[in-house]
Amino acid sequence: MSAVPMPPLRGLRQAPRHLLVCEKGHARHARSRHAAHVRDHAYNCRVSFLIPECGVLPEVLKSAIADVGEYYLVRNLSVHELVAHEFIDAFVKKGSCYALTYNTRIDQDNTAALLPNGKLILSVDKDTYEELGLQGRPSRYSGKKVMRYIITIDLTDSGFHPDSKKHNRVLWALREKKPLEFDFLLAWYNTGAEGSTLMSYFSKNQIQALKPKITFSTLRDLQCPVLQSNELQGKPEESCGTEELFEWLGAVLNQVSFCYFGEPKLAYWLTLTVHGFADSPVSWRENEHGFHKGGENLYNFVIFRNLDYWLQMAVGTYDDCPP
Numbered sequence: 001m002s003a004v005p006m007p008p009l010r011g012l013r014q015a016p017r018h019l020l021v022c023e024k025g026h027a028r029h030a031r032s033r034h035a036a037h038v039r040d041h042a043y044n045c046r047v048s049f050l051i052p053e054c055g056v057l058p059e060v061l062k063s064a065i066a067d068v069g070e071y072y073l074v075r076n077l078s079v080h081e082l083v084a085h086e087f088i089d090a091f092v093k094k095g096s097c098y099a100l101t102y103n104t105r106i107d108q109d110n111t112a113a114l115l116p117n118g119k120l121i122l123s124v125d126k127d128t129y130e131e132l133g134l135q136g137r138p139s140r141y142s143g144k145k146v147m148r149y150i151i152t153i154d155l156t157d158s159g160f161h162p163d164s165k166k167h168n169r170v171l172w173a174l175r176e177k178k179p180l181e182f183d184f185l186l187a188w189y190n191t192g193a194e195g196s197t198l199m200s201y202f203s204k205n206q207i208q209a210l211k212p213k214i215t216f217s218t219l220r221d222l223q224c225p226v227l228q229s230n231e232l233q234g235k236p237e238e239s240c241g242t243e244e245l246f247e248w249l250g251a252v253l254n255q256v257s258f259c260y261f262g263e264p265k266l267a268y269w270l271t272l273t274v275h276g277f278a279d280s281p282v283s284w285r286e287n288e289h290g291f292h293k294g295g296e297n298l299y300n301f302v303i304f305r306n307l308d309y310w311l312q313m314a315v316g317t318y319d320d321c322p323p
Helices: 034-040 059-066 085-092 126-132 165-177 242-253
Strands: 002-005 019-026 044-050 071-078 095-101 111-114 119-125 148-154 181-190 206-210 269-276 297-304 308-315
Touching: 019 242, 034 308, 044 242, 085 095, 111 181, 119 126, 126 148, 126 165, 242 269, 242 297, 242 308
Parallel strands: none
Antiparallel strands: 002 019, 019 308, 044 269, 071 181, 071 206, 095 111, 095 181, 111 119, 119 148, 269 297, 297 308
16 A cells, blocks of 8 residues: 655645645555544535446445434534533443534634544634633644634543543533533434433434435436556556546536546446535544635545555645645
């Protein structure tokens, strides 16, 4: 397995910087990182499959899509409720719990996110940070004059128990000193544990169960590129490289009409593209994410029949290099 960092895509001088990182591997290789990359990118708003030369969706894929489960929209939820030990014991310690503020702008508003590893991340403006009085760090993308701070609270820390000074201080700051309240998107995936559900736990709040919107479309006469799984860079006049494919795929998924390749080709690959929330406080793992001009953070798998894959990870200006 090898990784190839690609240079920023060059466009007009005033265009924002973009970074595309690519690697190739095999899904059954002992050192393959494909599962870790998926797991570490927690907040996603759109998943797209492109299956060339496929007129009917395979049943195994259709059933997997139909079983993605529910997520929840909770209105006017105070952040201090997420650090309550009743919530931590019921959800954070008994599965993977995701929470993300809804309809907040990462470059202008206070935002919050709970990662499935139990880390609560607050991205707040300077005034809110000073009022809270909790330890944090300046945002990497504040510029010379710091106007935004990042606070990380580990809800699974052994020192964060109900009688600890650490817990009491955080609870007091979020409940009394500077209450923060948002609409949240929530999801919980347990590991066979029984007990409370998000719907019942937040029954006193305005909570709504939602399901992802699923759409299917058939692209007629789509000219598909030739890809060779062992040629990440491609070969002139023989096969398409990873950067060219990424640009082509972006046009296809955004329904841009063109005839990109000279003649149709039988494709022995498919793609899985996952778009992260533009206003999430993080991209991969706990890496800080900023909006700048687009907030893009996404990844794409090109999966070949022999289970070789290409992984493409892209971020915008205000982001660390993907892991």
